[in-house]
Amino acid sequence: MSEPIDDRTVRAAKPAPAPAEPSVGTTRRKKPKMPKLSRSGARPPRAPGVPAPQLPRGTVSAATWRDLAVVTALSLVGVWGFAPAFGDTGYLLAGIGGVLVGTGAGYLSHRFRLNAFVTALGAIAVYFILGSALAMPGYALFAVLPTLQTLRGLALGSVFGWADIVTLAAPVGAPDYITVLPYAAGWLVGLVSAVLVLRWMPRHDRTPLRLAILLIGPILLYVMGVLIGTQTPFLATLRGIAFAVVALVWLGWRKGSANNASLQERKGLNRNKLIGTAIIVVAATLVTGLAGSALVPAPESRFVLREKVVPPFDPEDYPSPLAGFRKYTKDLGESELMTVTGLKAADKIRLAVMDTYDGRLWDVAGPETQTGGSGSFSLVGERMPDAPLLVSESSRSVTVSVGAYSGVWVPVVGYPTKLTLPTEPEDKTQDLRYNAATATTVLTSGVDKGYSYSFDAQIQDVYSDEALKNVPTADVTLPAVDKVPDVVTAKAAEYVGTATTPVAQLREIERQLKANGFLSHGLASDAVPSRAGHGADRIEELFTRNQMIGDEEQFAAAFALMARSLGYPARVVMGFAPENIEEGAEVTVTGEDITAWVEVPFEGVGWISFSPTPDEKEIPQDQNPKPKTEPQPQVRQPPRAEKQAEDLLTNVDINDSDDEKKDDDAFELPGWLVAILWIVGVPLVLYLVPLLVIALIKSRRRKRRREAATADARAAGAWDEALDSFTELGFSVPAVGTRGMLARDLGTQVSSHATAQGESTDAGASDGEDAGTVLTRLADGADEAVFAGVDATDEHVDGLWQASERSSVAAAAAVGWWRRQLSRFRVSSRKTGSTTGSTRQAAHKGRSRRRAKGESQK
Template identity: 40%
Template sequence: MTETSSSERTGGLTDLIARRWVDIAVVTLLVVVAHTPLLPVFGTIRLPIAVVAAALLGTVVATVGAARRWGPIPVLAALLTGFVAFSALGAPTTALAGAVPTPETLGAVGRGVVTSWKDIVTILPPLGAGRNMLTAPYLIALVASCVAVTLALRTRWPALALIPPLLVLAGSILMGTADVSTSIPLGLGMTGVGLVWGSWRSGRLHTNRWPGVAVLVVVGLVAGTGAGVLAPPQGRLVLREHVDPPPDLHDYPSPLAGFRQYVKDHREDTILTVDGLPDGALVRLATLDEYDGTAWMAADPETGTGQYQRIGDRIEPTLPEDGLHTVRLTVGDYANVWVPMVGKPYDLDFTGQRADELARGLYVNRATETGLSTPGLRGGDRYELLAGVPQIPNDTALEGAPLADVSQPEVAFPDVVATTGQRMAGDASTPIGRIRAVEQALQQGYFSHGLEGETPSLAGHGAARLDSLLGGDDPMVGDEEQYAAAMGLILRSLSIPARVVMGFEAPQQRGDGPVELTGDEVSAWVEVPFEGHGWVPFYPTPDEDRIWQDEETVPESIPQPQVLQPPPPAQEPPDAPPSDRQDVDIDDDDVREDDPLSLAAWIAIGAGGLLLVLLLPLLMIVLLKVRRRRRRRFSGAPAARLAGGWDEVLDVGTDLGVTVSPTATRRQAAGQLVAGLAAPATGRRRQPPPVDIAPARTQDLASSADAGTFGPGAPDESAAARFWDDVETSLGSLRTAVGRRRWWRARVSTRSLGRSRRGDRRSARRRGRG
């Protein structure tokens, strides 16, 4: 008996594949091709490997389920088992040899079911295969292929199998980049293949029509490719362009506001140790392009230059062939969220003990060439930077270059800034001439940090401090903070785009080894964008040897006679600590941090998320039927609601596997429903037992529906309500007769949805007449 059963199952699977291999191959291929827009997002060969393997796995589960007539629960169980068994496809870097899942892999994929969707649209491409980035496409390909093949093999309308690939394509486009060159031809190509296959499967495609169909497909692909190449990227809707990154820059104080602290408290302390710093390169700490009257700060993404986003495999998607430098930085006496950068960063990798924590919180702004890590850097952190150092053009090259058109927020500046700017710019006519005039005028001031023994100079760069710098009776005195802040505002008042940069300037005399940057090397400068040259730096701060000598004499101090001071008053004894330890307030945040979720919790979250994704189609079917039932019961005239009640009974019978003739009268349909459940159709290996639904009184319901529809008088509201009460009673008896398991299988069946559309159109016509 066992050998015969096994032979029948193998023969059924083989026969199904032999008869329907074209359907299986077409829909599986469409699901795989629909992931094409994600290739530039991930930029790794691991993506097509994961998508193809997941699509094949979903196809196998759907084909075996169709051959053996599995219900929804066995198919979902097989799909979940396959998802876990091949979880290395979703997080290959955590798997053994990239293929064998480990506990870390299960935890990563479990988290990825929940978090990888957001990561795809918030992290700068290329994402690579690190962490659990591939979990989302792996899950999409698995579920979409299983659903598509199931629809192709187990429904009356195989063309429904085209819906999952089209949904996958739409999702891939939304999660992709702004490049439209492949999306339009890809969509047209998939639509053409789908239409040809659907027409062939339905028997509507004749042999003599193949040449015409081929010509239409080729013309569509060529036209679509041309439209994709010529289409402007601004018209493309992608989620990553509309999803704001998590960090709010206003949560972090402006680093320029703490400029004086470096030279006051850390003048001799090593802030950074840089190995491999190119000659002439500056270490950029933060780029500031917004001024609110108090401080220069990093602007909001909506109003400033660029936005901060998480990075994937590297910062820039493509690397130049030469001109790159590998710079290794070690953090010393520095604690802040801003990540020091060198030149134009292309890649950044943390290598210290906190590498994973800092990498997860890293956000980079490509436009301003700066980065921040939300956990904050501290002493001992290390990272390696791959950067390019652009050449700074001379004035001859900039003389005829126009200013670049960049987006910058509005700034609020004192009136003295505008008047001083016009006076400093003088008669200069070219942009570089006006910029150099302002720079040289500010360099005529005097330098001072305002420390002990130096010329008095207040810290800060608020409106009052800049007003005293530029509009006071005394000469200009300050350091890089005040002069850079003033020049940035002066240029903006002259309609010249400008931003202030804070960082570190390496000493001129240094060896070939690592360079230690102390607090004394902190600096600030101004950058202006030129067409064809990018952002060019300018240095308005006077030389440090330009010191203002106050000619006012300082009166000599006259010593005062010593006076015996009275003894200090007696101090009160300190309060003794409470004897009960529970009375002592302890800040839990200083004692311990919140424990991270355990591996088991992440696995549970991931399994729950996967189960929710898999059960979503069944939930949608149930919700559609609930909506259909409520519309039939409460919408329209009483006669239409009576007809809707009878349609509800027929739809339940259809979902239970009974075929009712569309031309039968209501009483004939009631008889067919009773007969169909009493003698189930043959051909199924697991035939349900005969069911007696006499208690359901379907004949009485049919007679009541006929009386309400064709009777001499129109039924009223109470008649419709009584009829629906009888319908509920009848369906309750029917549910008891067929059993709970068969009833719930009927609840998630889609057989009645096609039939109900025709019934709803008839009901709509009745409501219109009523």
């Protein structure tokens, strides 16, 4: 039988053949047909629904570069508007750098065709790597390299910077991460805009709506600069004209395209565009420059967030009210602080409630330490929220006129239910904060002489000890107390004695303090001096000296700590207790009426008051107030308000060495870092671990095929590897058929999917070849290597593996993003198919017979 005529032989016999390109198989590349032109020279319009021609992967057209440049320029105009909120030009480096970093990350995503997850992950990595030099250069190593402080600032600034920028006075210079805000905003807008311009827009027609979508990011930056700014406009005319002109001109030129028109028509269109552009520029300049002055609102009516957003009240910004206790007894003892009407006998005026102790002060719990028992300060109106645990059958209607008193703490009686503030001469209703759990009322702008207000309040019912005999304390969680002297716990156990019920134990402590203590305010008229303060050293001194000498500040603080040591939720209340109250009469409150007491909650009853301060009585003079332990020279201490908090502490025997040792030895990650690790790390591990395992399996499969013993096995392995890739991508691979039949079938599927996805059929292939052509060349080359009867060369086999890779890449580019992700988690290990396997075995047998025949003839 004569040998079949090979197509390559026929092509070689033709005269003046064109130089043949190196190919793996026998299929010849076809030149792409050029669309026919009309008589006017214009290309025929594209049919509706047909996607625009696609450029090779990673290539960016000149028009797309212009779009990206315009969107970036508009974003920079928006960043410029952050100037009023910042005191210097450091925000420009951060904002411009953020836009460029985000845009660069978007370009890399397009250049390497990264999926959404890898794009986001890479953009975040670039954000942290370059952010130190751009947003926090003063804290970076050599002003460039990241440090723990800069990494922390980049994380915190992107989350908390938005609240800080509108709650802090402009220009904002602190905290250290505040410049991260323009960097993060620019980075996000740059990233999203670049992805839309480079990856989304080229797949669709440039309609006005789609072009307008690209302006959303720059517009948000522009609006953000206005909202976080001040009431004084910042170059509103100049920035408005620049933004409007660039955006309108770009939309006008980008929408109309003269590519499909003849040369004469194109000249006319361009002339009309130039005239329209000039009209737009002139109109925008006139409207913005001339009419803008009349349309721009007055500074006082300009809407900016910092004027509308009121920062939350933080008690830690103010000194502890109890720390200034002696100010009232020494400096304001005879001053008329306020006049109050509506009081009844035994009523006390509540100033503030302190429920946390740190070894230096009893203080009002701040936002970070507040619990359900201490509550938080909320912006309220005239109506106050209900107080938890309150049991009341009596009420008061009280009016207060402020005299010498001043401060943010508003004096009230009981638990207010309605509070009316005057609106003249100044309306301070927006400054009112209220803590329903403690009935502590705050006016952040402060009250001073001449201010008056009225309120209705509920008064906590009073219960006898007999009624509370079998009542447990309420299940209330208060902020922890720290650094309590050991002597407090010892004295509490001693004073309790044989009492077993909560109220009995608390009354015993109260009785012992009253019986054994002596009242002294530290005045010059007092027989025995009494040091101010209620830190750990002062409380220990109260119990270790021969005589317990102090005033309400020390005794209330000590009682609350003793109650806490027994497990009872106790808090210290500071206020005024006027004497000789006549119902309905006006009562004048002076500094001498200052007092402090302790409240403990009981189940179903409410907060019950305890007053452990002893009555005034003569202090024995025949004993010197010396320490019971080691004698030390005593020096009269100045008032606490004149010393720093750290100077008030001396060495106190507090048995917390083990806890401190554990704290020193243990290394704890910051909370923000733990949160980031959980939010980012867990999904990352769940994604990467299976992906890594499957990638190793595929790599082993590929290596086994590529390093097969014979050349025909390696060639067939290249074909099998391509079929496995197609199967993992979700293509339907026929179970039976020759390689050529399978190649044509799969090529048709790839073309169909590419058209549906808006991709080019030659995406991922080389030299403009579509996926079907590459796959056909691979099939022909594999057949030649298997059936030729001679060993294929290494160059031929390498070419087959390259064709296999190109066909797989082209197939991946033709399907959607989700199918590409799923293919990473699929493993299709195709063994030799039925048809290809039988022909391959037949080829091996035929080659063996031919070799044996040749040897016998020799």
